[in-house]
Amino acid sequence: MKATIGIVEDHTLVLKSLEIIISSFSCFEVTLLADSGFSLFEQLDKGESVPDILLIDVLMPEMNGDEVAARVKKKYANVKLVAISGLDDSVSVMKMIRAGCCAYLQKNIELEELEGALQEIWMKGYYNNYLTNMGFQASNTDWMDLRDRELEFLRLACSDLNYHEIADCMCLSIKTIDGYRACLFAKFGVKSRVGLVLEALKHNLISLTSQAYLKRKY
Incomplete structure (x- = not known):
């Protein structure tokens, strides 16, 4: 059938x-x-x-x-x-x-x-x-040494802000932001921002419902 x-x-x-x-x-x-x-x-x-x-x-x-x-x-x-x-x-x-x-x-x-x-x-x-099962899996990032600023970048990267706006929010240069991006791509084993977002969701590092407010907040 x-x-x-x-x-x-x-x-x-x-x-x-x-x-x-x-x-x-x-x-x-x-x-x-x-x-x-x-x-x-x-x-x-x-x-x-x-x-x-x-x-x-x-x-x-x-x-x-x-x-x-x-x-x-x-x-x-x-x-x-x-x-x-x-x-x-x-x-x-x-x-x-x-x-x-x-x-x-x-x-x-x-x-x-x-x-x-x-x-x-x-x-x-x-x-x-x-x-699959995004937002419902237990966070398991013990294998990953994520620093506070990397987590901040990760959450902003999962919003609708572009990289220049993220740099402004974090009071950093775009070159430093590029460094965070490259580092997290390597840690999560992804090749794109979308892949990074999906990994962040998979490991429960961000909340889908909270991302809409990031741009307003900053």
Whole structure:
């Protein structure tokens, strides 16, 4: 029996392309297409079948992906929600995870990886173990010697501040900030800011709910 897929994407070309691509995968069947959150909920309210997996574009007019995901999660808790976007910034990733997504996929993903990701999501309930059980795992950083200023940088790096703004907040030069970034990338074994954010979430070093206030605070 094939797993059913729904897609919410405001660009028609992307929406149709995803439908064609996913329909070519032997284990999946696209059963719902929506060009907005409103279209999605209108279809669901009319009794359209709820898909097993729902792909949600992050940026859409009127109702963004995180709003759509949160509403779906509240009403249809068993649906596996997957963010799909051209964005890879930490704020977008955190918003979608907080809204209930179990995976965050890039729109330039290779076809083989997309099929593999959907298979893992269907079988395991997630894709990429960084995105599982975030905020619920016990913090275990005994193996890591994080200094107070590194922790301060880490928490700011998980906000919507850019590196220059972080330097201003910490009253440091951008060169010193680059040093903190390189050091933490090495300690966590990541190659990007998004990877750093996901590791910080995984080890319970930051709170998803508190990050929205960082920019206001500083």
